[in-house]
Amino acid sequence: MTKKIFILTGPVHTGKTTRLMHWAASQKNIDGIFQPVIDEKRFIYHIASRSLKMLEVPPNATDENVIKIGTYRFSKDVFIWAQNVLLNSLDKSLDWLIIDEIGPLEFDGNGLEPIITKIFEENEKFSGKILCVVRDSMLEKFVEQYGLKGRFEMFEFPL
DSSP: OOOOEEEEEEOTTSSHHHHHHHHHHTOSSEEEEEOOEETTEEEEEETTTTEEEEOBOOTTSOGGGEEEETTEEEEHHHHHHHHHHHHHHTTSOOSEEEEEOOOHHHHTTOTTTTHHHHHHHTTTTOSSEEEEEEEGGGHHHHHHHTTOTTSEEEOOOOO
16 A cells, blocks of 8 residues: 655645644654744744754845745755755654645755655655645645655644
């Protein structure tokens, strides 16, 4: 039987990350990343080490270390750090691996790629469950991009 990928979805700016962070705070044996927005800037937060790094870069940052999408400018170095965090999590015996969030950058091979593809390819070897955050408007593209048709389950917060 194929292990399913769990997906938390919803519209943009509806509190998916915030609710997930509250849920995760009560869990044991989890790792992964969140991408919270703090003071209107996006960060990446590593769950296990409780490390927080600013993902958005200022407009005056040099373009050589920047990934641009729309009006957003993100640090390539912080994405590389996050990829390493996720890659290292694959070797741990976890209950949950959280990946917040997968979207247009990853669909274009940037952001958290190629690690997302590797995680899905090695899902059967991973001891825990994988939970991905995906905007509802991108859910169909996400499932198609990663070949997850019939291999995912929607995540519902326990009551």
